[in-house]
Amino acid sequence: MKNQSAKTLWDDFLEQHPEMIHDKEPGVDHFGDTEEIANTCVWLVQEGKKKASAHSLLGLQFRNEPLPRIGDLTIITDWSGEAKCIIRTVKVTLKPFFLIGADFALLEGEGDGSLEYWRNAHWEYFTRELEPFGKGPTESMIVVCEVFERIWSTKRPG
Numbered sequence: 001m002k003n004q005s006a007k008t009l010w011d012d013f014l015e016q017h018p019e020m021i022h023d024k025e026p027g028v029d030h031f032g033d034t035e036e037i038a039n040t041c042v043w044l045v046q047e048g049k050k051k052a053s054a055h056s057l058l059g060l061q062f063r064n065e066p067l068p069r070i071g072d073l074t075i076i077t078d079w080s081g082e083a084k085c086i087i088r089t090v091k092v093t094l095k096p097f098f099l100i101g102a103d104f105a106l107l108e109g110e111g112d113g114s115l116e117y118w119r120n121a122h123w124e125y126f127t128r129e130l131e132p133f134g135k136g137p138t139e140s141m142i143v144v145c146e147v148f149e150r151i152w153s154t155k156r157p158g
Contacts, residue, residue, distance in 0.1 A: 026073035052107035
């Protein structure tokens with residue numbers, strides 16, 4: 001693991017969960033494509049408000065990134081790369097953008113939690129994400145809806 005902060009967090013986690021010592025090391029990532037998004041989202045995960053994330057299937061394909069899978073572990077960092085928590089993927093579904101519902105928007109926990117907020121924020125994000133590939137979001141584009149649980153955090157709730 002190249003990120004020393006992530007390695008330290010993972011080592012701390014393994015001290016408390018030695019049964020996972022032989023598991024594959026988790027990936028290391030942050031949410032979004034801006035400092036504000038990354039830092040806000042990791043804070044929301046630490047607070048227990050953010051329990052899901054959305055990826056455009058096209059974006060994953062263009063970047064040759066795998067689909068998230070149930071059981072995947074990811075160390076989430078802030079924008080500067082400081083590891084803040086570990087999440088485990090518990091559900092993955094693929095849906096057209098226009099079929100994303102209010103229940104999923106609420107699980108994402110961003111903004112006011114409304115579907116309208118989710119649609120606007122993600123349309124803007126997908127526009128920025130796909131633009132370098134000469135593409136843009138569409139109502140029928142496939143969204144990878146990932147639901148996760150926070151299993152470890154540098155900040156303890158309460």
